Structures are given as C-alpha cells and as structure tokens.
Amino acid sequence: MSNLNKIIQIAQETILIEQEAIANLVNLIDQEFAQAVNYIYQSKGRVVISGIGKSANIATKIVATLNSTGTPAIFMHAADAIHGDLGTIQKDDTVICISKSGNTPEIKVLVPLIKSGGNKLIAITSNRDSFLGQxxxxxxxxxxxxxxxxxxxAPTTSTTAQLVIGDALAVSLLRLKEFTSNDFAKYHPGGALGKRLYLRVADLVSKNEKPQVTEDATIQEVIVEISNKRLGVTAVVNNSKKVLGIITDGDLRRMLAKTTDFSNLTAKDIMTASPKIVESNMMAIDALEILENNDITQLLVADKNEYSGVVHLHDLIKEGII
Structure with missing residues (x-):
C-alpha cells in the first residue's frame, strides 16, 4: 500500500471511530441532561466551565458558544482555580467541570471546593463512576x-464527544431562550455573520458619493460625474429627484464603440431606463442577492421615489458580507 492510500485509510478510520462515538451519545441524552439544562436556564448566574489539558481547550470553545448564543459563561482553568482563581465563581453561578476520566488530581482538589461554596456542579465526563461523576x-x-x-x-474521540455534548447543551439553551437571528446579530456586530443579519443598504449608501445627472446632461457631464464619484455609475434623475435611468461606465464604452461623435447625445440617449432600484431599509444580504442574480455590480437606491444613492458590490465585499 502506498503512503497516500495509507493516509486515506487512517483518516477514514479516525472519522469512523469518532462518528460511532458521537452516534452513541444520542442514547446518553437523558432526564439528567434535561435537568441540568433546565437548571442553567432558570439560573440567575453565569456558567463557569473548568477543565485541564485538552478538556480545558474544549471548555473554552463551549464558553464561546454559550456566550455567542445568549448564555453568559466564563472559563476557569482547573489548575489555576486551586491557586487563586476560585474567586471567579460567584454565588449564583453554575459550574461545569470537564474531564474524561473524572479522576485527575486537579479535579479531586477542585470539586470539594466548588461544593463547599454551594454552587451546583455539572460534570461532562466519560466515566460516570469517577470521583467527578459521583x-x-x-x-x-x-x-x-x-x-x-x-x-x-491522545485525546481525540473523548474531546470530540465533550464538544458535541457542549453543543447540545448550548443549542438546548438557545432554543429555550427563543434566541433569534436578531439576538445573534447583537452578539456578533463585527463579524460577517452578524453583518449579514443586521447590515442594511442605508449603512452602505451613507458612506458613498451620490452620482446623478439630469436627462439632458451632455455626455461630457456624464463622464465627469462618473469619474468624480468613482462608483462606475450615475443615476439619471428629474427635477424631483425621481430616478429615470442609470448610466454605467460600460454604457459609455458601448456608446464609443458605436460612434465617435457624441456631441449631440444626452444622458437620456444612452441611459438604461427602469434600472434595478432598492430601498435603503433593505437588508444588505438581500441587495447582494439581487446583484448576483442580475450579474451587475451596482444598485440605485431610492425611497418614496426620491433618489438616495448607490450601493456597490465592493461595499459588500469590504464589509465581509461575501
């Protein structure tokens, strides 16, 4: 067997071993799991999650997932806890300890200290009969x-199982809290995921120039406007600022391919009438869909028949929407 085929076989075996363990977790979700979730749901405090070694790494990920889905959580390293960080735990907090064996020295020291503080203790462990489990x-x-x-x-299957249990815990709490996409956006204002949920066209248009010409503007005036505003486009509007059409730099190139004499042409002669127009309160992600479906890079924005500006594909790229 070649090295490449051997690598493929090893990787597949690894996935199958972990897949089997994850599938078995379904049978381990019981009333005790539900009671633990319900206790956290009704609690007034935070969730403090602790572990050591690779379990500590899993703990930090579960903390991040809980925080991003509406359940306040904080990480406390098991080794540091018994050397001063135990003060992290407040009166109403619920503590989760993660340990495969449930019998590590740090856990055996930490658990009685947690219990003496009167905080509820939840174990995520592979061994129910361990010190932690008991x-x-x-x-x-x-x-x-x-x-x-x-x-x-090497912790592989065990840490995967811990992570999946943590996800099940977080998603259960999310559902109980009726955590919505709008709530998610509040916790992710700077990320691409959050921006997809809250960013509107108005947020983009306000940062752009507002290219516009009248229908009787000369071609020279059109070129100057498109060039100065640097969006590759200009709206054609009437005296009431109602959009009549759109002219892109592509329209100008096509015009020049047809004629070299444009002295008598006006904006009305080369504009595209009835362009794609969106309102400023539209979600940016919906504007992106219109751009992609029509294979265009700019959209005109108008509210109550009054021209508001331009949203460009580059705006969406810059914000990380794409």
Missing part, C-alpha cells in the same frame, strides 16, 4: 469507548 449534581455522559489514537492515549 460528586456532581448532574452528569452529562460524554462516553468514549476508545480514542482514535492507535495507542488509545
């Missing part, structure tokens, strides 16, 4: 029969 108020059983590592040592 001491916890709720156990979320992240069972992994074996690691994908051929030596059954």
């Amino acid at each position: 001491e916890a108020d709720f156990v979320l059983h992240a069972y992994a029969q074996k690691e994908a590592c051929p030596n059954n040592l």
